[in-house]
Amino acid sequence: MSDWHGERPPAARPIRVEGGLTLRSKRGDIARTWWSRRFVEVLESFGMGGRLARGRTYARTGQVMSLSLSTSVVVALVMGSRPEPYRARIGVRKFSDEDWVRIERALADRAVFAAKLLAGEMPAEIEELFAGLGLTLFPASMREMSMDCTCPDWEVPCKHLAAACYLLAESFDADPFEILAWRGRGREDLLERLRELRAPMPATVAADDGLPALEDSLDVFWQRPAAEPVPDPDEPVAHHPDAILDRLGPLAVRGRSITDGLRPLYRRLGG
Structure with a gap:
């Protein structure tokens, strides 16, 4: 006769599993992150x-x-x-x-x-x-x-x-x-x-100053159009606000001139 007087019988031991999933943590906290x-x-x-x-x-x-x-x-x-x-x-x-x-x-x-x-x-x-x-x-x-x-x-x-x-x-x-x-x-x-x-968007031209968008265009940002001549570096720089752009030479993004886009801005700043 059993000496147990509770409302339910004692829990039976679980059947052991071979190759079951086990926690990496063997003691203490389980979550690491x-x-x-x-x-x-x-x-x-x-x-x-x-x-x-x-x-x-x-x-x-x-x-x-x-x-x-x-x-x-x-x-x-x-x-x-x-x-x-x-x-x-x-x-x-x-x-x-x-x-x-x-x-x-x-x-x-x-x-x-x-x-x-x-x-x-x-x-x-x-x-x-x-x-x-x-x-x-x-x-x-x-x-x-x-x-x-x-x-x-x-x-x-x-x-x-x-x-x-x-x-x-x-x-x-x-x-x-x-x-x-x-x-x-x-x-x-x-x-x-x-x-x-997050796919690259086509380049667009800003309404105010004609600048082409630079997003997603870094691979061609420094590409020089072959058809445009580069100024002679030995020539003196002309005394006008956008002369520095002539020193830089023509720059383009997807066929649009960065130099031409920046020129009105430099002239306004120099005025």
Whole structure:
């Protein structure tokens, strides 16, 4: 006869998994980067702190057999005490297509953001960028998230979900693009869109002084038109405001003369 008098029988030991996913961190804090820590802090702010800790051992001992992330949902297979693994799902509200159009334009305006993401770093100011668009990069409330598991535990998160959350946080450490993919835009699609938005525009002529645009034209900025003669450097410089331009010689961008564009400005300054 058992001496146990509780409301449920003691938890059975989980079946050990060969080759399961394990956390790199063996003790102490799990998240290494600010964005991964932020994700854990968000979950803890929803009152999950104590329940998350239940899955830490599962995450460190390899009980999670697989973890896959796709648009708005993460699915993990976690081995418990039964022969069949449990399926744990963590869902988040994805941004709409209209939201992503605004996000992509804002990111394209800040080239350093894309550069940092490509270097494996989430820009520290990116939460402010999302806030300026009326959005939050990380879930702002439990209404933006959903969690469920096929195990019989009624608590959310159960230890299987908690283990998946820790492994998800560590995957964000390795690749910050996964946070954006979770919200609805994969790495390649996002980078392709940013490349399109930052594509060089055709050169234009300013209305006031006739100067051609210099953006995206550095490769031809110093190109000299072969047909125009270069002034003799031994000749004395004439005493007029734009004489220095004659010393420089003709400069052109895509067939438009920089020298001719600057000449009216020099004359106005010299007048």
